Amino acid sequence: MDFNQRTSVAKLLILQAFTCLSVCIAQTQSKSAEAPVSVLNEMRPKTTQSEYPNIVLIYADDLGYGDLSSYGATKIKTPNIDRLAKNGILFTDGHSTSATCTPSRYALLTGEYPLRINNYSPVFCADRLIIDTKKTTIASLLKRKGYTTACVGKWHLGFGDKPKPDWNKELKPGPLELGFDYFFGLPVVNSHPPFVYMENRRILGLDPNDPLTYKRGGKTYGKAYVGKHTSPHRGMPSVIGGKVAHDLYVDELIGEKLTQKALTWMNQQDKPFFLYYASHNVHLPITPHPYFHGKSECGLRGDFVEELDWSVGQIISAVERFGALENTIFIFTSDNGAIIKGKDQGDILDQLGHKPNGKLKGRKFGAWEAGHRVPFIVSWPNKIPAGKTSDALIANLDLLPTFAAITGQKLAPHEARDGFNQLPLLLGKDTTSARSELIIQPHKRSHKSLRQGDWVYIPGAGDGGWVPAKKGELPKQLYNLKDDPYQQQNRINDFPERADAMASHLNKLMKQYGMSVNKIMSKNKAKKKQKQ
Structure with missing residues (x-):
């Protein structure tokens, strides 16, 4: 076992120990905590019925x-x-x-x-x-x-x-x-x-004497948690003041x-x-x-x-x-x-x-x-x-x-x-969906994708969100979800005609909405150059 393997095993053991400890502590706290306050006892039967649900x-x-x-x-x-x-x-x-x-x-x-x-x-x-x-x-x-x-x-x-x-x-x-x-x-x-x-x-x-005001990167009131941005970075808007409202x-x-x-x-x-x-x-x-x-x-x-x-x-x-x-x-x-x-x-x-x-x-x-x-x-x-x-x-x-x-x-x-x-x-009157296709919007405009039947076409590498492309990955993706629901096999090179047809249809839809896929990608590239 080399050094990296030993490090990985040690890390997992630490995680296991930490997890077990966290669960034990949480269970102890839960036993002493009261249940959330419910207002169910205030509910009363309705006296009127409507033709609509x-x-x-x-x-x-x-x-x-x-x-x-x-x-x-x-x-x-x-x-x-x-x-x-x-x-x-x-x-x-x-x-x-x-x-x-x-x-x-x-x-x-x-x-x-x-x-x-x-x-x-x-x-x-x-x-x-x-x-x-x-x-x-x-x-x-x-x-x-x-x-x-x-x-x-x-x-x-x-x-x-x-x-x-x-x-x-x-x-x-x-x-x-x-x-x-x-x-x-x-x-x-x-x-x-x-x-x-x-x-x-x-x-x-x-409180009129303690208004909410904007401040870039300003620290807000409230308890801190992992994933709670009480002090956003300076590029993010923040609102300070209003202690009573925050309390x-x-x-x-x-x-x-x-x-x-x-x-x-x-x-x-x-x-x-x-x-x-x-x-x-x-x-x-x-x-x-x-x-x-x-x-x-x-x-x-x-x-x-x-x-x-x-x-x-x-x-x-x-x-x-x-x-x-x-x-x-x-x-x-x-x-x-x-x-x-x-x-x-x-x-x-x-x-x-x-x-x-x-x-x-x-x-x-x-x-x-x-x-x-x-x-x-x-x-x-x-x-x-x-x-x-x-x-x-x-x-x-x-x-x-x-x-x-x-x-x-x-x-x-x-x-x-x-x-x-x-x-x-x-209602069970039809087993077929009225929908045959769906445009999928990830965070990045460049990766706007198309689902048609069992197929999904993604016009970029990576997921178009927070998972970047890996070195050597193909620049576009095509998956058959019926045969490969977990998207393990990129079939872009196996079915080039289908990929081209879906790309063309996606671009046609974008033009109907006033913007082509190529224009979107050009805008993204221009923004990157400006930042550089």
Whole structure:
């Protein structure tokens, strides 16, 4: 055994010892911690029934394809999410069109590719709202039929009509200008400033004598965690001040707070309702409620997933207490695949026997399958056949047109231009997806990819996210997902005609959206030269 091998073995042994110690400590803390405060006892039966179903859309954050027991996880227990799968349909080929958080949410709410507005990256505290307030969203669509609508959780789509919105005033336009009657949650993301709660258009707990102000690289109030950027580098915007508002925001209690707010809002509704529950679980920083520490068998990240499952269970139980379970559609999915922070964390999870993205290749931000193939479950008792598994292609883009069909609405040509009505597929009236292809958006514009049937074409080396190309790798990629679901064999040289046809079709689609692949690559090269 040479020196490098001995070093690797020693490192793994240290990781094993550290992991065992961490699990023991977490389990001890969990036993002494009280359970999250539940408001379930406040729920009351609904006295009115609607011809339209309630719709609950649960959007997890950075949850990988392999993070749920219904998708094969053995070290994490997710009985409540699994219950939705048992009572509905579980998709094995469900996707977010983007492998990145903000563009994924744009696609979800509008039914359109975020590339149409040139969005490939997350927005932060200084960014304006990226959705045109004239554009139809899921919320505004459902309001046409009398729904009350709420977004509870992570927004991450910007505020205001110009950069650097004033955080001390009403933040608009925002969720309420896009069809939501109510908003409570995180205005940006739990990893970046400002670390505060927002309700409707205002930040909670603001003190006029201690306003929130912009400062590049400024340190915010709040407890530090790995993955929490309390002092972003100087190239990143930050917001300082607002100590009272920051004190209301306790990282380990976010899941409890958001769940309480979601249940309380649902309990107040007499009309059919649409709840968009945009959980912060399991985005970095990994901060599960103390009660969940040690509950899973794979560390704090696994505990964070189990906290998410608790929230889902609370929402399901609330709907049951309303007497509305059979008249409620539940959709559970994720904004993108899992991100594993550094090789050490990956080694720890491997040692614990858990792979957040299952056997899929890649990670969040990338064009490989792990970046965007996500859990995708739909339940509607007595409407959707129970216990069904489907390998049909479906995407977050398809939800808006599907909801339109459920509520008997015909979309105009300019609405949800890239989504497909999947209601026949959900109801079991068709086994074939209405979608035959999907554009996949990784973080890098140059790697915008095309899925057609079983084939996926990637016009670059590496994953187009945080995994760079290795020396000697081919400059383009082609995979047959039916024969090679884990993308181990690049067939670009075996099927050049297919690759050329897919590249041509992708370029044609880009021209329809006003930009060619070649132009995008030229722009990227120009930016690199400017930086040099």
